[in-house]
Amino acid sequence: MIEREVTVRAPDVELDGRWSTSPDAVGAVVFAHGSGSSRHSPRNRAVADVLHRSGIATLLFDLLTPEEEQVDRITRELRFDIDLLTRRLTGAVDWLAAREDTAGTPIGLFGASTGAAAALRTAAERPDAVTGVVSRGGRPDLAGGGALRAVRAPALFIVGGADTDVLRLNKEALDRLGGAGRIRVVPGATHLFEEEGAMEEVADAAGEWFVRVFGAPGG
Known part of the structure; x- marks a missing residue:
């Protein structure tokens, strides 16, 4: 994989990101991190490493600017601003789709915690661009029923078996999902x-899902 730092140009802001790709990448996955996290999230990077071994490019980027992150550390409000997070994530998908070297590449979304709600809303807003979605310990309920019903990309909800409240919310969201969906429960796992x-089980499940939806060899 060739890695480089990039500037993601969303409609209202420029955001720092890390783009990892190879000449024969079968698709690209954009990560939407969860509450209080960033592109440096060790959990998301662990998943990205597994995707790389399957020939999948990844974009990990900050959904908030450094100034916004400072505010959010105190107020904890922006991490739950799903409208804001969705605008940023949708902007990243549009940015990736418009690049000369990635135009036409299948795009998937990997969302964690509140980032999963943004991923599902983006999938609803960009049905022709988003090929698949994976949620890790996500809050798909925060996407809203209308957005869930509008999702057409196949979605995998990965939830810890001991994360009982989130598991219930994921099951309820799955019933409202417009496209194909599945829940993968990791026995005994808690929210993180x-x-x-x-985390190895999460990464393997995500890799298998994206290989399948991208139509990669062996998928």
Whole structure:
């Protein structure tokens, strides 16, 4: 994989990101991190590493500017501003789709926590651009029923078995999903999947899902 720092140009702001790709990449996955996290999230980077081994390019970028992150550390409000996060994520998808070297490349979204709600809304807003979605410990309920019904991309909800409240919310959201959806429960795992082997299971499940929806060899 060739990695480089990039500037993602969303409609209202420029955001820092890390783009990892190879000449024969079968698709690209854009990450939407969760509450209080950034493009440096070790959990998302662990998933990205597994995707790279399947020939999938990745874009990890900051949904908030450094100034906004400082505000959010105090108020904890922006991480729940799904409208804002969706605008940023949709802008990143549009930016990727418009690049000469990635135009026409299948795009998937990987959302964690509140980032999963933004991923589902973006999938609803860009049905022709988004090929698949994976949610890790996500809050798909925050996307809203209208957005969930408008999602056409196949979606995988990965939830920890011990994360009971979030598991319930994911099951309820799955019933409202407009396209194909599935829940993958990681037995005994809590919200951050810190248990031994839990993140490895998340990464493997995400890799298998994106390989399948991208139509890659072996998928």
